Amino acid sequence: MALGAGGNENNVRYANIATDGSSIIMTQEQCKHDVRYAGVLNLLHGFGILGAVDVWECAKCGQIWCDEKRLGVQDLPPHVGFPPNEPDSEWAILVCRDGEKLEWHLLQVKKGAKLEHNCEVFNTTCNIEMVDGKAVCDLHKEGHTFFSVKDNINRSIKV
Numbered sequence: 324m325a326l327g328a329g330g331n332e333n334n335v336r337y338a339n340i341a342t343d344g345s346s347i348i349m350t351q352e353q354c355k356h357d358v359r360y361a362g363v364l365n366l367l368h369g370f371g372i373l374g375a376v377d378v379w380e381c382a383k384c385g386q387i388w389c390d391e392k393r394l395g396v397q398d399l400p401p402h403v404g405f406p407p408n409e410p411d412s413e414w415a416i417l418v419c420r421d422g423e424k425l426e427w428h429l430l431q432v433k434k435g436a437k438l439e440h441n442c443e444v445f446n447t448t449c450n451i452e453m454v455d456g457k458a459v460c461d462l463h464k465e466g467h468t469f470f471s472v473k474d475n476i477n478r479s480i481k482v
């Protein structure tokens with residue numbers, strides 16, 4: 324299916340999936356996004372701030388877009404547009420931890436899909452899936468945690 328056929332590619336999203344007997348009909352809904360700054364999510368570690376994520380939200384369709392801010396890293400250039408989000412995906416923060424080693428990533432996690440993750444904490448590549456909000460890794464039983472961005476706007480997460 325060609326995304327953006329007959330419309331502005333940036334404003335196309337899958338609105339609903341209707342089943343009609345044996346066939347599946349997918350409809351697209353156009354949203355002329357009305358994007359506003361929704362707030363910030365802070366990542367805390369110990370007594371300090373590890374980083375932050377700025378969040379923008381469309382007041383009409385509820386889609387969100389994020390920018391990460393890392394300590395000691397220069398601000399990114401001004402935001403250029405709001406690219407289409409992956410269908411069936413959600414913004415999440417992945418925290419990896421092994422003892423004192425810690426890293427975090429801002430990601431779009433697709434439902435029902437395994438995410439190939441090159442992990443600097445465990446020094447290996449593993450596959451992580453989000454199951455009921457939890458991180459399930461094919462190699463590590465512990466050490467990976469997902470946090471939903473949408474559920475934590477204007478909150479602080481302690482890692």
Ligand SMILES: [Zn+2]
Nearest residue numbers: 354356381384
């Ligand atoms: Zn919208």
Ligand SMILES: [Zn+2]
Nearest residue numbers: 419442443444
């Ligand atoms: Zn990792």
Ligand SMILES: [Zn+2]
Nearest residue numbers: 449460462463
């Ligand atoms: Zn892993």
